[in-house]
Amino acid sequence: MTRLSPLLAQATPVTVDHGEGCYLYGTDGRRYLDFTAGIGVTSTGHCHPHVVEAARRQVGSLIHGQYTTVMHQPMLELVDRLGSVLPEGLDSLFFANSGSEAVEASLRLSRQATGRPNVIVFHGGFHGRTVATATMTTSGTRFSAGFSPLMGGVHVAPFPNAYRYGWSEEEATAFALKELDYIFATLTAPNETAAFVVEPVLGEGGYVPGNTAFFQGLRERADRYGILLVIDEIQTGFGRTGKFFGHQHFDVRPDIITIAKGLASGFPLSGIAASEELMSKGWPGSQGGTYGGNAVSCAAAVATLEVIEKEDLVANAAARGAQLLDGARRNAIDGIGDVRGLGLLVGSEFTAADGSADRAKAAAAQQLAAKKGLLLLTCGAHMNVVRMIPPLIVTADQIEDALKIWSEVLDEV
Secondary structure: OOOOOOOOOOOOOOOEEEEEEOEEEEOOOOEEEEOOHHHHOOOOOEOOHHHHHHHHHHHOOOOOOOOOOOOOHHHHHHHHHHOOOOOOOOOEEEEEOOHHHHHHHHHHHHHHHHOOOEEEEEOOOOOOOOHHHHHOOOOOHHHOOOOOOOOOOEEEEOOOOHHHHOOOHHHHHHHHHHHHHHHHHHOOOHHHEEEEEEOOEEOOOOOEEOOHHHHHHHHHHHHHHOOEEEEEOOOOOOOOOOOOOHHHHHOOOOOEEEEOHHHOOOOOOEEEEEOHHHHOOOOOOOOOOOOOOOHHHHHHHHHHHHHHHHOOHHHHHHHHHHHHHHHHHHHOOOOEEEEEEOOOOEEEEEEOOOOOEOHHHHHHHHHHHHHOOEEOEEEOOOOOEEEEOOOOOOOHHHHHHHHHHHHHHHHHO
């Protein structure tokens, strides 16, 4: 018999029969409150009727129209609709399939546009699993181990992770920016640095939000040295943080953003946005792909954006995220060293009495939650952070249901 690769470790024991809204229904007949959202993908919940109808209608008229061969209406409509939500000045789009492809596209554009070889990423960031994006990923060695040599030209600077350093946010930010300047003096000169690539909130790195002073410091250095600021909005975009894009919490202007995950409610679609002036500096033939901008995915993305606007899901993410973060903090036990997040990205970090990571307890809590009907995931360098990522449609009652289960888990774990 053929089987899936044994390397595909399953985070929960659930085999899904169907999904609806914030719930998954297993083949075992049980209902599960899904606070994984497909790792932040099902922004409008499972099988939102408006998204389903848009995809169904599109499948009946055109499934695949390769977009450097022919143009199709769903993509043109998506480009137009994204224009109303993208940061000012980012008026040119390239579409691909996965987050990794989007980050690679931003890397290629940055190097070609500046003529510089190096990029700086930030400790704890996750950007993908391809050779280039795994090189840029420092949220855990599991993403880059075993297939060296990796790509050259990548340098790693500190992210202001105050809890990890045991400092205040101000101290961690000052340290991060000071070390960034030291990297310019010792590893990659500013005139050899094409871009900073950074997440507004570390995702796989443990749900650690950035802050305004840090991002303003990056912007100032980018402007001073002609470096591009690439903000990876793959997990934080499309309302997830309580603003449409995560960087908007920090009043910072990106040169490029990468997008994916919540854009199309589960259909594969990613991309980058930049100014037309910057995008034009890429080399001819450097952008393309067979499946990028798939017609069905684009139709689903248009419908997703319509649902986000009509149902006011960005505001809902802000309100429900505050409720979730407050509840998770109230429920925290002695074995949880920190509870943090932004919007509907909330992480609880499990630590032992000596302050070291307690991966075993985090895993036990995540598995026990699944047995009780609440699906969660872990993340962080030591996989000791349990993260909650509900769909943007989550209600106050569903948040309370999840917190009740989580409280029971923490009492028993």
